[in-house]
Amino acid sequence: MIKLPESTEQIVVNLLRLANTKLPSDVGWALEAAAAWETSSIAMSQLGAIMDNVKKAELLGRPMCQDTGIPVFYVKGKFDSSIRNDIRSGVKRATEIIPLRPNTVDPITRENHGDNLGKGMPPIHFIPTDDDFTEISVLLKGAGSENMTRLAMLNPADGQDGIRRFVIDSVLDAGGRPCPPGVVGVGIGGMADDCIAMSKEAMLSPIDSENKDEVLKALEEDLFVAINGSGMGPMGLGGSSSVLAVRIKTSYCHTASLPVAVSIGCWATRRASARITETGVEYSQGAEI
């Protein structure tokens, strides 16, 4: 872990402010492209309200959505165990000063301590590498979209057609509930838990960066066209823009398994990364995990 004048806690506050108040430019462009091909007037009213809101949020420095979600953290590179507490204190401070909505509760008693902390919160994924930097990324996941997450343990015989069917049905069955059009993250392979984790990680990379795997790239495009051709539209009210991008991540799996996970994001795909090196901190709004 490299020591800088700016504390890690402050970097976490900056990350949460950036992710909450400014829509990543790649997502903004995708929304504008969606509006350009939309023909339904109701759909246009929804996309117009979204873009108006994005501008106001950035201008006023306020969270673009009241559901500031659960911030899911990814720490990559070199780091030591103190970073866990730094992230926790950053979340607590950001909750007070940005402000964020206090969202975390005990699952049984539903008790809310008002600080977005509590057992297991926030979730932090650690990815140690030999790089000479520490990179902290955050993905804000609201409940409207998170509640639509689906996992299927398909049979290998179901193949690509089975994957395709499951992804399309998951998105269409969710309808307007996860605030479409958003980014759909798909995990294929791994163990059940890895599969779901991959489906979230897939949302972190900018949607204008192409999948390097040709087969996956073709599947992403196929799903993108099929879902947008469904007629579901913004907020499930009908129209031609139902998804901004489909991103797939894979890993090897058991020869007898074909796990597929679908994480549905809302239009407000909110992410931010900070790469910390010896010379300073560089902020961005997309990262490869």
Next chain:
Amino acid sequence: MKILSKPTEKDIRSLELGDVVYITGDVITGRDEMHMRALKYLREGKEVPSDIYNSILYHCGPIMSKKNGGWKVVAAGPTTSARMNSLESDMIRSFGLRAIIGKGGMSADVSAAMEEIGCVYLAATGGAAVSLAECLSADGAEWEDLGMAEAMWRFRAERLGPLVVAMDSCGNSLYENVRASLRRA
């Protein structure tokens, strides 16, 4: 621009699917916990805030900040209405709700209660929290112990919208129409 302000049953029944409306007037918020408490108090014969009766109920858990002794609405977009499906028919019938603002739509039995009482479902744009907050001022809250998101906030709306009539008071639902014609390629 169609503006609803203290709508009567007749006003509500005249709204059609796809109409775009704005609200100027009183709106209360309520999510899962507010619904559960309102219905529980009613069952137990306890007093329920009078604002609920004949109200416009907004499925919203806002971000609020305390400023100069008053409350400021920071962000206030709609939450997913389907979570309240099992509670809403009772709410509509017990309190005579006139309109529900939310996102994603509600179930067929809620639609039936809406038809019976004369109530509509208005779709607000999910996530448009700052634009919608700019149309709202707060007049305090009931049941603040439920937490910021779950409390029942009393809002005064000034041209709150655009809101799409997505479920009317004749049993029609735009969501159902869209769902029925989905192309599952």
